[in-house]
Amino acid sequence: MASPTSNAAGPYAAIDLWRIADGCLVLSHRLSEWMSRAPTMEEDIALGNIALDLLGQSRGLLQVLGDEDRLAYFREPQEFRNPLICELPRGDFGFTMLRQLFVDCWLVDLWPDVAADDTVPAEVRGVAEKAVKENAYHLRHSSSWVVRLGDGTEESRRRMQEALDALWPYRGEVASDRWYARIEPVLTEATLPMPPRDAWTQRSSADGWHTEHLGYLLAEMQSLARAHPGASW
Amino acid sequence: MNATDTRAWALLAQVPDPEIPVLSVVDLGIVRAVEDSADQRRVKVTLTPTYSGCPATEVIARDVRTALESSYDEVEIVTQLSPAWTTDWMNDAAREKLSGFGIAPPAGRTTLPLLDVGTPQACPHCGSAGVEEIAGFGSTPCKALWRCRSCREPFDYFKRH
Numbered sequence: 001m002a003s004p005t006s007n008a009a010g011p012y013a014a015i016d017l018w019r020i021a022d023g024c025l026v027l028s029h030r031l032s033e034w035m036s037r038a039p040t041m042e043e044d045i046a047l048g049n050i051a052l053d054l055l056g057q058s059r060g061l062l063q064v065l066g067d068e069d070r071l072a073y074f075r076e077p078q079e080f081r082n083p084l085i086c087e088l089p090r091g092d093f094g095f096t097m098l099r100q101l102f103v104d105c106w107l108v109d110l111w112p113d114v115a116a117d118d119t120v121p122a123e124v125r126g127v128a129e130k131a132v133k134e135n136a137y138h139l140r141h142s143s144s145w146v147v148r149l150g151d152g153t154e155e156s157r158r159r160m161q162e163a164l165d166a167l168w169p170y171r172g173e174v175a176s177d178r179w180y181a182r183i184e185p186v187l188t189e190a191t192l193p194m195p196p197r198d199a200w201t202q203r204s205s206a207d208g209w210h211t212e213h214l215g216y217l218l219a220e221m222q223s224l225a226r227a228h229p230g231a232s233w
Numbered sequence: 234m235n236a237t238d239t240r241a242w243a244l245l246a247q248v249p250d251p252e253i254p255v256l257s258v259v260d261l262g263i264v265r266a267v268e269d270s271a272d273q274r275r276v277k278v279t280l281t282p283t284y285s286g287c288p289a290t291e292v293i294a295r296d297v298r299t300a301l302e303s304s305y306d307e308v309e310i311v312t313q314l315s316p317a318w319t320t321d322w323m324n325d326a327a328r329e330k331l332s333g334f335g336i337a338p339p340a341g342r343t344t345l346p347l348l349d350v351g352t353p354q355a356c357p358h359c360g361s362a363g364v365e366e367i368a369g370f371g372s373t374p375c376k377a378l379w380r381c382r383s384c385r386e387p388f389d390y391f392k393r394h
Contacts, residue, residue, distance in 0.1 A: 042367065042368035042370070042378065043368075045368065045370050045371065045372070045378075046368060046369060046370035048370075049370040049371075049374050050370070051286075052284075052285075052286030052287070052288065052374060053284060053285050053286045053374065054286070055285075055286045056282075056284065056285025056286025056287070057285045057286070059285075059286075060285060060314065122315060123314060125315055126313070126314025126315035126317070127285065127314055129314065129315050129316065129317040130282075130284070130285050130314060130317040130318070131285060132317075133317065133394055134284065134285060137350065137369070137392075137394075140369065141369055141370070
């Protein structure tokens with residue numbers, strides 16, 4: 001079975017496909033927790049659609065990396081390479097939207113890189129070509145909510161500031177110069193001052209270290225497949 | 234397209250999109266190629282999904298297979314992701330059918346970087362140009378929810394993508 005470590009010195013080591021595939025999968029599952037619980041019907045639908053896009057993108061990569069069902073349902077937490085920020089509990093709606101913004105600002109520049117990389121398999125470039133468009137639309141959505149809530153009521157602003165303080169230490173695995181260039185104008189418009197770039201940050205998922213939250217998430221996501229191996233509709 | 238492909242294309246034109254049954258898979262532009270064997274008993278169809286996570290994709294592949302198996306001994310379905318599907322591949326007939334079905338068709342042609350999915354040119358119910366967005370996401374990945382300021386009816390907009 002393929003595993004994250006087998007790709008460490010793989011033919012396309014420049015782009016860590018495991019990190020993208022697992023990030024999209026885990027975040028998709030987190031978003032799916034909002035189904036029937038979002039503040040409005042429109043947002044319920046929006047979060048469901050975004051979760052589906054992320055799931056489809058992850059599947060496209062996992063199908064290239066190995067057996068998608070085996071990789072999604074039968075790996076242990078320490079074998080996942082998602083950025084830690086993707087596995088954090090969903091929090092309130094403001095936290096969810098700010099986390100989407102953090103991840104969207106990462107993927108929006110990453111997918112075009114993958115689409116243009118001749119060293120990755122053609123199927124992966126195909127997934128990326130589609131994802132470029134989908135992610136650009138997601139970014140539009142998360143940016144508009146962050147601005148609306150940050151520059152909103154006293155209560156919404158307070159919650160966004162709390163979310164920013166909580167998420168900032170998890171930016172390390174998605175941030176880069178271009179990420180800061182993407183996110184700073186949005187935060188500024190949202191009247192949320194960007195915290196220092198050199199503040200401490202987590203970076204441990206590349207070594208298989210995770211927060212305690214991933215285990216619980218996987219327990220729910222994987223339970224059906226593990227209770228009934230090989231089951232199909 | 235050669236003379237023998239025509240049979241397969243005619244069958245495909247009868248396969249509706251499961252979410253938007255007024256359109257066939259051919260209208261949607263997701264059938265990229267059709268090749269049938271010299272003896273016309275085998276056929277290979279290349280499909281390009283609309284969205285990465287569109288739940289209809291697998292249903293469509295199954296429906297295409299069922300439709301072709303009525304006429305061919307062997308049906309092969311290939312998924313091709315690149316180039317990515319775009320609403321530019323929808324034919325004009327499809328745009329008219331959408332409008333008649335109450336869904337505003339994608340306005341114009343796609344442009345990079347694709348943050349701009351366009352705006353409906355008119356309300357599909359009353360034809361008024363005074364329309365506003367309610368939500369960027371709708372009942373399926375390909376649609377957004379809009380409202381007409383004249384007749385007040387909400388409607389789906391097929392995003393330019």
